[in-house]
Amino acid sequence: MKTGEFDLIGRISAQVRSSIPDGVTGIGDDCAVIPQKDGLDTLVTTDLLVEDRHFLLDDIGPFDLGWKSAAVNISDIAAMGGRPESAFLSIALPGRIGSEWVERFIAGFMDLAGRYGVALLGGDTSASPDKLFINITVLGSCRHGAALKRSGARPGDLVCVTGTLGDSAAGLKLILEHSPDAVAYLRERHYRPEPRLREGIALAATAGVHSMMDISDGIASDLPHILEASGVGAEIDLRRLPLSQELMDICAVRGWDAAELAVGGGEDYELLLTVAPEAFEAASAAVDGGLTAIGRIVESGEPAIRWTGGKRNDYKGFTHF
């Protein structure tokens, strides 16, 4: 249960809080933010991928898994508006996985990482008694104080996203069904998410963008992190969710609820941000394809989302725990 994971992180966070120096952002954002002496902040993110929890080896090839492992970490740097620089990879390999698999995995990892100038500078390897485990740490940087955190959302802000939502979740459903409906676009969106790095940097440089994160578990799970960190609530209009034609088509054929996939499916790796209304136009113009405003931040004692304009009002996010 996601609850379990967040309880655990909350407990660890409470235990270590007193060790965190002033001015340093620790647990609770997409990256840690560590000020340096040269006018830059170092950004650090780390992600753990566990076989049968985060991926099924039968359903994703090594090249795609390598690509995606790099993408999800670089997406965390994008979510702060930073530039990624270096990566560190730890991998625990069960005996059934050979060196050819690893070579393809690294090739996929480097194919994505290389596009963004990220060097693989170290790591660790071990045998694994059973499952494959992958841990990736990515370091990046941004101008001191420029990182966009989760805690800046203000009542009245527009809640915005880049790109379209739900494609990856629909792609995964088709993959898991071993479906003959070969919707290449949706599968590609699942296997090869493109981190919104240029977009993140441009948005961090735009006045009036108040908070940002990436969408890894779906906005039903992710937006509450912004709401909690900022002490606000949100209203989301389900009619405004940006949906691809491919998603709408497959939902029509299969009778799937597109809104459920879009808000609860996860793994879109688009950016979720809040923007002052008067800054929306400039922020949208800063991003290829523009932004979609899907709702509004409201004053609230609880970090809750009110869903409007749809069939249901009880959407939940995707969970790995």
Added chain:
Amino acid sequence: MKTGEFDLIGRISAQVRSSIPDGVTGIGDDCAVIPQKDGLDTLVTTDLLVEDRHFLLDDIGPFDLGWKSAAVNISDIAAMGGRPESAFLSIALPGRIGSEWVERFIAGFMDLAGRYGVALLGGDTSASPDKLFINITVLGSCRHGAALKRSGARPGDLVCVTGTLGDSAAGLKLILEHSPDAVAYLRERHYRPEPRLREGIALAATAGVHSMMDISDGIASDLPHILEASGVGAEIDLRRLPLSQELMDICAVRGWDAAELAVGGGEDYELLLTVAPEAFEAASAAVDGGLTAIGRIVESGEPAIRWTGGKRNDYKGFTHF
């Protein structure tokens, strides 16, 4: 087999080498070394600990495992002569491990990390289908260009170590035997290795210290990394190995080969370094307890160790793979 691990790292290293920017040290040292603009180099190390490979849950409690997990990573920073600053922890938890275990693990981690001013700034958590996996990344820094690498050893250098060797290996043997020989000192050396951080910083500031690493797998495994990186060989006099009284006593009682434990046992987390002979006295004086010179770097086409002065000449290191 260690060979397997090193083949794998070698293959990955060859695959990613072209992505590494000039001036950056990547795979192959205790830490990556990344120059910053402020006259400092960032150091990064990462270690993967796998249940039943690196530790047995029946034989080490959560507090000790937390302590040791922090110590082995901070030891990698010490091995370069750097100062550790922040840590990132990923943990994949099987269902049989509860939150109380995690709390004790974090308490042990922070007990050691806190002594050295290291803040835990982030990480990731997941459920694990079977085994416990822990990955730790530690960031540190040193003055630009001051990091002591493995590649600086020169023919004629003395091969030196801090502290005593083999205690941790003997402690582990007693632990695994569930032995009633309660040699608290040896068990403590296994459960609570003390990273040689002050020593590493002092040695990095001493002229004539040419190369350094920490001893994680025993010098029979570890010294060849210095030899390979430096293009030299070594002669080690087994009579000069620094052995604790406790180790010699238990070896006498049990008929164990102290030299085998000292060179091949691993997990000492002492420092292994090479020093110009004329600098030995100054280097030794810089370190609490001094250094022990155990041999000499020689010209050689192979990164081989010639063992002299002992019963055997075929010692091998400890291996996790």
